[in-house]
Structures are given as C-alpha cells and as structure tokens.
Amino acid sequence: MIQDKTKKAADPDLSPLRQNQIKLHMLQTEKLELKNAATRQQLVTIDEAVTVYREEAEIIRKHLHTVPDMVVRTLESLTPVEQTQASIMQAIIADCINSALRATNAEGTDRA
Known part of the structure; x- marks a missing residue:
C-alpha cells in the first residue's frame, strides 16, 4: 500500500x-x-508442529508407562517389614518417577 x-x-x-x-x-x-x-x-507448518508434538508425546508416554512396573518390581524385592514403611515406599516411587523422567529427557536430547 x-x-x-x-x-x-x-x-x-x-x-x-x-x-x-x-x-x-x-x-x-x-x-x-x-x-x-x-x-x-x-516458521513451521501446523503439520510439522503436530508431528513433532506427537513424537515427543510418544516418548513421554513410553517412559511414564514404565513407572508402575518399576515400582512393583522394586517393592517385590523389599522385605515385608520394609514394605510397611511409608518413607521407603515414597522414596522408591520418587526414584522410579525420576528414572523415567531422566530417560525421557535423555531420549529427547538424543533426538534433538
């Protein structure tokens, strides 16, 4: 104009x-x-952004779905007395979640 x-x-x-x-x-x-x-x-297209988002979501989903299995396996290795202590249970759950998040971050960094 x-x-x-x-x-x-x-x-x-x-x-x-x-x-x-x-x-x-x-x-x-x-x-x-x-x-x-x-x-x-x-700029990127919407399709490119959706593709990247789906790939990232799949990585996150894959690692977070492993948390319950990791918690169960770890809890099975505890003695019955240790299984009744809330602080041990909290530490195990936190460790499993942190491991999954580290694995998610590592895989995302490798892809980038």
Whole structure:
C-alpha cells in the first residue's frame, strides 16, 4: 500500500525533499518486506508442529508407562517389614518417577 502511494506520489515536479521522503518510504517498505519474508521462512507448518508434538508425546508416554512396573518390581524385592514403611515406599516411587523422567529427557536430547 505504501509503495503504491509513494510511486504515485513520485512525480518529477515534486520538491527534492518530498522525493527523498518518498524514496525513504519505499526503502523502508522494501526492508520490511525482506524482513517478513525471512520470518516466514523460519516458521513451521501446523503439520510439522503436530508431528513433532506427537513424537515427543510418544516418548513421554513410553517412559511414564514404565513407572508402575518399576515400582512393583522394586517393592517385590523389599522385605515385608520394609514394605510397611511409608518413607521407603515414597522414596522408591520418587526414584522410579525420576528414572523415567531422566530417560525421557535423555531420549529427547538424543533426538534433538
């Protein structure tokens, strides 16, 4: 729009000041268009974003689904007395969750 107006206003009968103003507007418009084009090249499509999101969600799901099995296996290795202590149970559950989160993070980092 600006470019169209400035081109129409670029009459040779205009003062040098006005001609320079018009040239400035045209250069600013061109610079903005180049910046917008560069920004558009950096954007991703919705399909690309959905694909990445699904892959990441699958990694998270895979590792978090292992938590219950890890907890059960660890609890089975405890003595009956240890199984009745809440602090041990909490520590085991926290360790299993942290292990799953570390594995998720490691796999996500490897993929990146």
